[in-house]
Amino acid sequence: MGIIRMEYSLYDEIVKYAKEHLPEEACGLIAGEENEEGRLVKKVYYLTNIDHSDDHFTLDPKEQFAAIKDMRANGLKPLGNWHSHPVSPSRPSVEDIRLSYDSKASYMIVSLMAENAVLNSFHVENEVVTKEDLRIYSEEYYF
Amino acid sequence: MIITVAGEKKEYKDGLTLPELIESENVEMPEYVTVSINEEFIESDAKATTVLKDGDNVEFLYFMGGGQ
Numbered sequence: 001m002g003i004i005r006m007e008y009s010l011y012d013e014i015v016k017y018a019k020e021h022l023p024e025e026a027c028g029l030i031a032g033e034e035n036e037e038g039r040l041v042k043k044v045y046y047l048t049n050i051d052h053s054d055d056h057f058t059l060d061p062k063e064q065f066a067a068i069k070d071m072r073a074n075g076l077k078p079l080g081n082w083h084s085h086p087v088s089p090s091r092p093s094v095e096d097i098r099l100s101y102d103s104k105a106s107y108m109i110v111s112l113m114a115e116n117a118v119l120n121s122f123h124v125e126n127e128v129v130t131k132e133d134l135r136i137y138s139e140e141y142y143f
Numbered sequence: 144m145i146i147t148v149a150g151e152k153k154e155y156k157d158g159l160t161l162p163e164l165i166e167s168e169n170v171e172m173p174e175y176v177t178v179s180i181n182e183e184f185i186e187s188d189a190k191a192t193t194v195l196k197d198g199d200n201v202e203f204l205y206f207m208g209g210g211q
Contacts, residue, residue: 093210
């Protein structure tokens with residue numbers, strides 16, 4: 001797996017959305033482009049956590065399909081999903097690992113347990129977790 | 144016949160069944176995959192008997208969930 005790039009504004013949106021949905025876990029999908037060098041996240045989808053729980057999440061399947069349809073219409077590739085951990089670190093839990101069925105997906109987790117949010121991305125295959133090389137970038141300049 | 148699988152047009156033999164397509168596409172852990180054909184969900188107990196036809200649009204959707 002190569003580098004995964006994500007524009008800062010998308011990262012910022014995920015963090016804001018996740019904080020707005022506290023105490024529940026928030027979740028969604030990521031889509032973009034992929035080549036030999038890696039992945040570029042171009043769009044983040046915000047889906048309903050049908051568990052409405054502070055320690056579990058399940059994406060709404062109907063919303064998942066609607067998001068996939070939107071990705072196809074916009075020439076984007078499904079790249080994986082993201083969810084928040086309101087009070088635990090940015091790493092897959094035992095349950096996250098057990099339920100990671102798609103080895104082609106990037107599994108992003110944003111932790112809100114500390115003052116500053118932490119976002120990491122993981123590859124999970126046969127219940128073996130590998131941290132991916134996620135890089136947040138910005139094309140804006142601040143003076 | 145031509146069917147669209149996960150956004151890609153592909154040629155398959157006529158009379159292809161859904162289980163044959165799942166095997167051919169190397170879908171991992173198919174028991175945890177929801178299938179839609181032409182935007183209609185396929186019930187789990189109908190997967191084994193579903194036959195695809197020319198022009199169908201198939202999407203595979205993994206269950207996505209977890210817990211902290």
